Amino acid sequence: MSKFRTCPTTGFKIHAPAETLIQINAVTAIVFLLVGGILGLLMVLTRWQAVHILDAEWFYRLLTLHGIAMLVAWIIFFEMAILYFASAVVLSSRLAAPWAGWLQYLLMLVGAAIVAVQVLLGNADVMFTSYVPLKASHWYYLGIILFAVGAIVGCVVFFATLVVAKHEKTYQGSIPLVTFGAMAAAIIAIGTLAHGAITFIPTWLWAAGLIPMMDPEVYRLLFWGFGHSSQQINVCAMVAVWYTLGTLTVGSKPVNEKVSRVAFGFYILFINIASEHHLLVDPGLSAAHKSWNTGYFMHLAVLASMIHAYSVPAAVEVALRKKGYTKGTFEWLKKAPWGNPGFSSLALSLVGFGFLGGITGVVYGTEQLNIIAHNTLRIPGHFHATVVAGTTLAFMGITYYVLPLIFRREVAFPGIAKLQPYFFGIGMMVFSTAMMFAGGFGVSRRQWDMTGVEAPFQVNFDAIVDLTMAVVGISGVVAVLGGVMYVLVAVGTLLIGKKINA
Amino acid sequence: MANDHNPDHEAHGTFVLIMIFFATFLIYYLLNWKFLGEVWKTG
Numbered sequence: 001m002s003k004f005r006t007c008p009t010t011g012f013k014i015h016a017p018a019e020t021l022i023q024i025n026a027v028t029a030i031v032f033l034l035v036g037g038i039l040g041l042l043m044v045l046t047r048w049q050a051v052h053i054l055d056a057e058w059f060y061r062l063l064t065l066h067g068i069a070m071l072v073a074w075i076i077f078f079e080m081a082i083l084y085f086a087s088a089v090v091l092s093s094r095l096a097a098p099w100a101g102w103l104q105y106l107l108m109l110v111g112a113a114i115v116a117v118q119v120l121l122g123n124a125d126v127m128f129t130s131y132v133p134l135k136a137s138h139w140y141y142l143g144i145i146l147f148a149v150g151a152i153v154g155c156v157v158f159f160a161t162l163v164v165a166k167h168e169k170t171y172q173g174s175i176p177l178v179t180f181g182a183m184a185a186a187i188i189a190i191g192t193l194a195h196g197a198i199t200f201i202p203t204w205l206w207a208a209g210l211i212p213m214m215d216p217e218v219y220r221l222l223f224w225g226f227g228h229s230s231q232q233i234n235v236c237a238m239v240a241v242w243y244t245l246g247t248l249t250v251g252s253k254p255v256n257e258k259v260s261r262v263a264f265g266f267y268i269l270f271i272n273i274a275s276e277h278h279l280l281v282d283p284g285l286s287a288a289h290k291s292w293n294t295g296y297f298m299h300l301a302v303l304a305s306m307i308h309a310y311s312v313p314a315a316v317e318v319a320l321r322k323k324g325y326t327k328g329t330f331e332w333l334k335k336a337p338w339g340n341p342g343f344s345s346l347a348l349s350l351v352g353f354g355f356l357g358g359i360t361g362v363v364y365g366t367e368q369l370n371i372i373a374h375n376t377l378r379i380p381g382h383f384h385a386t387v388v389a390g391t392t393l394a395f396m397g398i399t400y401y402v403l404p405l406i407f408r409r410e411v412a413f414p415g416i417a418k419l420q421p422y423f424f425g426i427g428m429m430v431f432s433t434a435m436m437f438a439g440g441f442g443v444s445r446r447q448w449d450m451t452g453v454e455a456p457f458q459v460n461f462d463a464i465v466d467l468t469m470a471v472v473g474i475s476g477v478v479a480v481l482g483g484v485m486y487v488l489v490a491v492g493t494l495l496i497g498k499k500i501n502a
Numbered sequence: 503m504a505n506d507h508n509p510d511h512e513a514h515g516t517f518v519l520i521m522i523f524f525a526t527f528l529i530y531y532l533l534n535w536k537f538l539g540e541v542w543k544t545g
Contacts, residue, residue: 255511309523310520313519314516317515318513321509321512329514330515354523355523359523359526366534368535369534369538371542372541372542373534
């Protein structure tokens, strides 16, 4: 008989194998966050032209690894922890097939390690998108495939746990909204990883010399079924975390749970099609095709985000008003628990994702407007707002609750924890805004030297660009400092945090 | 007249914030069309 314990705070029955898998996935995620953060610092200090510390070869090499470590390894390892939490813990169920959970972990770890080694050896200077005909070592593609297969196994364990919980009647009625959001994320993940398989398996065979060619046009189309949809897994997981943080920090309940569930359904139905906004300057697709996919279907996925972006703060406001903060329009906001890092992470994540990432995403994803934004620094400015200021900050916020609940330790360095979301969130929002501003002046993305020293012609940007790139550099350093504070609190809690008896 | 006040739906502050969001979106959207018009002249 498997071992359960009951959490005295939440009342959840926690299955020991689920708890161990959540711990190991979360710790591994944080290690990759640390690695990716150090690489991010090197990126920032190279793009800041006055500092410019890496040479071209190492800039592109480490930029590839920064993308993999942050956008793939940190996020997906953490999402595995969320999937096990949202199924086994939230439903007070046993985890289906813990051995498969360990298989997920090992496959992802081995895959990520192969990719990292190949990039560092200089065998995969192909950037995050690895557009063919750029060719990396076949080991690089094999690493990505192993990682993706591991993630699929994790999703299967999640679905199997939902079946077990239903069969063993560990909950009544519908599954809770957080589990529903995680389920939407897992459904999107299966489709996304299937795209990854049909993209990377032939590419792997091509790199190994077993098939003669890869069609670049087909590769790009299929890649974005993987590359962008994987970010929508993040969005679903982040929104599920938003609802959870609202409940944990101020006791909020969704204003209309059915509407929130429908919004998750929109993500499942439309986001994959909307991925084609990455291909808006691609010569192989017709204007009508691009317009339909990004002008219509993309906005149905955007509508889902807008529903959540209204629903979550409204739920927080309702909860705080019920606590007596009813004076005027904004007393609830003034009296909100801003000193609780869970709440400040939630609030800043909402602003970063919604205001900065959301608005710019819709504008840059519009077919006509994309032509002035494509391949400029506006694009990484946009996705640092969504994935970093939004998703990463939300994941950081939930960590402050996972540490006592799953690791059974009091959060260490509470003073640092209190300030951490502000350093990270505000630093990252200024960083993203400055990047988008510089991109508006034509500064290119993924470029080692924006002055064009080795180019056949000189590039003369407006003088304000130098100032803006200095702001990118300084705010990037502040955000990295916020990341270091997070790692310090998380690791400090595991090593010296006071044990909680439960 | 029935009292339609429901404390479970009292979120005026969020409504104001959402209106600010829409205004910001509108301004940024129109500004970008202006920028596009400056670099891609037609007619």
